[in-house]
Amino acid sequence: MTSKNVRVKIGEMKTSTGLVKNLDISIGKLVDDSWEEPMGPTPMPSLTTLRNWDLTLLNKYKPFYLPDCDLCCLCTYGKCDLTAGKRGACGLNIADQSSRIVLIACCIGAATHNGHARHVVDHLIEKYGRRYPLDVGGLNVKVEAPVTRLVTGIRPQTLGDLDEVLTYCESQITHLLSVAHTGQEANNIDFESKAFHAGRVDQVGMEVADIAQISVFDFPKADPEAPLIKMGIGTVDQTKPVIMCIGHNVVPSVGIIDYMKEQKLDDKMEVVGLCCTAIDNTRYFDRAKIVGPISWELRFIRGGFADVVVLDEQCVRTDCSLEAERVKAPVIAASEKNCIGYKDRTNDPADEIVADLVSGKVPGVLILDPEKVGEVAVKVAQKVAPMRKKMKSLPTLEEIRELAKKCRHCNMCQRSCPQDLKIPEAITAAAEGDYSKLADLYEECIGCGRCEEACPVKLEIHSYILKVGEKKMLSETNYCRSGRGAVQDVEIRSVGGPIVLGEIPGIVALVGCANYPHGGKDVYDICREFALRRFIVMTSGCSAMSAGSYKNEEGKTLYEEFPGGFEAGGVINVGSCVSNPHIAGAAIKVANIFAKRSLRGNYEEIADYIHNRVGAVGLAWGAYSQKAASIASGFWSLGVPVLVGPHGSKYRRMLLGRADKPENWEVYDARTGNKVNVGPAPEHLFQTVETPQEAMVAIAKLCLRPNDTWKGRSIKLSHYIDLHKRHYGIMPPDIHRFVRTMADVPMTMKDEVTKILKEKGWKETVIPDPTLLPRMIRKKKE
Amino acid sequence: MSCEPWQCxxxxxxxxxxxxTKPEVAVAMIKRAARPLLVVGSNATERSMEGRSLIDFLIDFAKASKVQVVATAHMVGEFLKRGYTPAGFMSAMDIGNRLVDPSWDGLDGKGHPDLAIFVGLPYYMEALILSGLKHFAPDLRTITIDNLYHPHASWSYPNGSLDDWANNLKVMTSRFEGGQ
Structure with a gap:
């Protein structure tokens, strides 16, 4: 392994040749390359190293742009109107501009994850040293960092190695962001290629963050039986002081939990979390509780459950501090990325800070030392809790009725609601004492608060929804499995064959944010449907919470109903946002461990393998963020299709295949060099689906891969046909495109399928050894 | 009735x-089109007027006008349950992507549509697809027959009530030979 900054210092040494005194040797870099795997062709790729691969995918899946804005306002030439083919003052047209915005979004996402990783790694190196060994799963995980190995060619073994990996990522993000400057890249497809590169770098950064925290904080290490964690505000003992942590970076929470343990207070207080910090808190401390995803921040602060609110970074509502002030909950800002205008008290004595917060002299403070955050948060919570008595800012039902009478029926609340919810009807009914429609909104509302901002008479509509839904909110008691981290090598050995041959019909990963209009029920239903069908279901972040937020008829959550292993019918929570590379890593490890393909700096070959052989699909049902964009981009680059729910259309660019153009679906048969038409498998690389029913059919279809054996294809088609008939009420009319030989046809559906094949003039074809890379052809055609 | 975007x-x-301004304008455009196509989204079963679902109004309109229907999401099943077979079905993104391709010859292979009529998709999703068509399909005219104003269409009804909507759809249906 390569290590940097080696320093040898000798005070005094006697040798046979003489005396050495005060010798100080410093070496910038020492290369210790004991990794036997040969270096592949593309270690530490630059912006253009993998351009040919990107263009291959982008030729197959062309962008379909949905401009969210007709203008470009990024420089002082503008605003430029780019409507319908006009070029702006710098020469860009709307396609270029749309792809440029995609690149910017992916850069923001990649920078956010890499910034997070940099903070975690620097903090841990400072505390534990560069030589601290990485361990993500003991002997069960020898390929500890598949994404990092694949992209950079580095096999990290210590915290110090991660520093070097991040240095590479940071340089790439700087270059990528510079591409978005006025007068740089001039072609939309090249912008797209660079967005793919941002996705690759993003995956590496996330992997670094997670393997660092798994190793040092002793999170579950690739453990299929990671503990079940209590989830929901109903699981919180409100007689105890409550510390609420919001964000993504676990380091300040570790400070809190460690201090509680040192003071033997860990069973006398509650540490609850929202968003990915919640997930990671439970990986560190299994008595921490998850109360909800990002979309419930307003709900729980305004509900008055927190005695202290600790904000770290990413996806933290920027009005959290204002909302906390309303319920007299002191705020600690714990990240330099989110200072909230508070005075930096990092170097002040803890007791002085505590006194100021408890007395209300200041509403919040900035503390950048995680250990001090821990001490202050615990002490403040203890002192404030009896004074606050869980003060809420919710009105009574009678007050709601009176306030609702002020409504002007202007509809601005509905017109401002991202989900177009029927708020005016609910307010009108509430004015007459009927709260049932407000109660219905509790299930649908994503908690953005835009309705309140739009209301001309300042009705606090979200508070009314919360008040009416309060009983339901307090009864929310579910389980989420703590994030397990990586997939074990031995698990890959067990299922690698069935995945590649198609006998396990697919891997479905439900990831991303939780801005779901029905509180995650759709995510639960989709997870359960595919787990029952013996797919491998993977989750992370807020989606993992949503998946655990509902119960079956026996009262079991998904995580109680299904095993946590990487196996057919397993439901796996890999962890927080930064754990997503364990999902990509599982696909990469199938290529490496099962198929024995070399990983090291060998991106194209592995991505080609995954694209043609591993039936994996991502679904981000409620994605909203730039991080979700970069996460998706990392999967596109590996050739893994990603679906988003309806408002994912606002990512403003799809990558769509054209099933009706046979020429788009040719691959090389690596055995012969012949081109073979394999049909639209998978049909799209990035697509918005409109309903959960459409999502289920699309998932089953997108798991088809050219390499499926006849048996595997038959199994996959049976799921596709079954779901299509159930939700669309009809046989899929495109089935002929996916049948290569009659052996592919599911036995029980033979008559129906054969009829369509005859109507369509279907002809048998061969099952190739598929590749998109000419260099992978073993025998050149003469 | 207001010509401001429904979502502000x-x-x-x-x-x-x-x-x-009145349904006859939409009827005239549809009659003038050589190859109109009606794209029906998932709100077709989520909206109701006068005790009937939107999809029922649309089936009446499609039967009367003989305009080809493409159903998005899982709406094909809802049409079939009601005894109407749409000319095609595909995801909303797929139909948008085909409409920006001048070489696409329509659902029946007889030529590219010259008029795309949208109704019943989630507002923001329909807005984005209409934006894509505005920018990348310059020869295509687009209409929405929703009751919500869509600025990215070529033609749109202003924001209106459910009663207005029902009336507009009924008048449009009645102006075609097959209408009542």
Missing amino acids: AEVAATKKANPI
Whole structure:
């Protein structure tokens, strides 16, 4: 392994040749390359190293742009109107501009994850040293960092190695962001290629963050039986002081939990979390509780459950501090990325800070030392809790009725609601004492608060929804499995064959944010449907919470109903946002461990393998963020299709295949060099689906891969046909495109399928050894 | 009735939909089109007027006008349950992507549509697809027959009530030979 900054210092040494005194040797870099795997062709790729691969995918899946804005306002030439083919003052047209915005979004996402990783790694190196060994799963995980190995060619073994990996990522993000400057890249497809590169770098950064925290904080290490964690505000003992942590970076929470343990207070207080910090808190401390995803921040602060609110970074509502002030909950800002205008008290004595917060002299403070955050948060919570008595800012039902009478029926609340919810009807009914429609909104509302901002008479509509839904909110008691981290090598050995041959019909990963209009029920239903069908279901972040937020008829959550292993019918929570590379890593490890393909700096070959052989699909049902964009981009680059729910259309660019153009679906048969038409498998690389029913059919279809054996294809088609008939009420009319030989046809559906094949003039074809890379052809055609 | 985007922030720049002031205007455009196509989204079963679902109004309109229907999401099953077979079905993104391709010859292979009529998709999703068509399908005219103003269409009804909507759809249906 390569290590940097080696320093040898000798005070005094006697040798046979003489005396050495005060010798100080410093070496910038020492290369210790004991990794036997040969270096592949593309270690530490630059912006253009993998351009040919990107263009291959982008030729197959062309962008379909949905401009969210007709203008470009990024420089002082503008605003430029780019409507319908006009070029702006710098020469860009709307396609270029749309792809440029995609690149910017992916850069923001990649920078956010890499910034997070940099903070975690620097903090841990400072505390534990560069030589601290990485361990993500003991002997069960020898390929500890598949994404990092694949992209950079580095096999990290210590915290110090991660520093070097991040240095590479940071340089790439700087270059990528510079591409978005006025007068740089001039072609939309090249912008797209660079967005793919941002996705690759993003995956590496996330992997670094997670393997660092798994190793040092002793999170579950690739453990299929990671503990079940209590989830929901109903699981919180409100007689105890409550510390609420919001964000993504676990380091300040570790400070809190460690201090509680040192003071033997860990069973006398509650540490609850929202968003990915919640997930990671439970990986560190299994008595921490998850109360909800990002979309419930307003709900729980305004509900008055927190005695202290600790904000770290990413996806933290920027009005959290204002909302906390309303319920007299002191705020600690714990990240330099989110200072909230508070005075930096990092170097002040803890007791002085505590006194100021408890007395209300200041509403919040900035503390950048995680250990001090821990001490202050615990002490403040203890002192404030009896004074606050869980003060809420919710009105009574009678007050709601009176306030609702002020409504002007202007509809601005509905017109401002991202989900177009029927708020005016609910307010009108509430004015007459009927709260049932407000109660219905509790299930649908994503908690953005835009309705309140739009209301001309300042009705606090979200508070009314919360008040009416309060009983339901307090009864929310579910389980989420703590994030397990990586997939074990031995698990890959067990299922690698069935995945590649198609006998396990697919891997479905439900990831991303939780801005779901029905509180995650759709995510639960989709997870359960595919787990029952013996797919491998993977989750992370807020989606993992949503998946655990509902119960079956026996009262079991998904995580109680299904095993946590990487196996057919397993439901796996890999962890927080930064754990997503364990999902990509599982696909990469199938290529490496099962198929024995070399990983090291060998991106194209592995991505080609995954694209043609591993039936994996991502679904981000409620994605909203730039991080979700970069996460998706990392999967596109590996050739893994990603679906988003309806408002994912606002990512403003799809990558769509054209099933009706046979020429788009040719691959090389690596055995012969012949081109073979394999049909639209998978049909799209990035697509918005409109309903959960459409999502289920699309998932089953997108798991088809050219390499499926006849048996595997038959199994996959049976799921596709079954779901299509159930939700669309009809046989899929495109089935002929996916049948290569009659052996592919599911036995029980033979008559129906054969009829369509005859109507369509279907002809048998061969099952190739598929590749998109000419260099992978073993025998050149003469 | 207002010609402002229904969702306040869905603003357009310099090219905004002309308002359809009465249903006869929409009828005239549809009659003038050689190859109109009606795209029906998932709200077709989520909206109801006068005790009937939107999809029932649309089936009446499609039967009367003989306009080809493409159903998005899982709506094909809802049409079939009601005894109407749409000309095609595909995801909303797929139909949008085909409409920007001038070489696409329509659902029946007889030529590219010259008029795309949208109704019943989630507002923001329909807005984005209409934006894509405004920018990348310059020869295609687009209409929405929703009751919500869509600035990115070529022509759109202003924001209106459910009663207005029902009336507009009924009048449109009645103006075709097969209408009642």
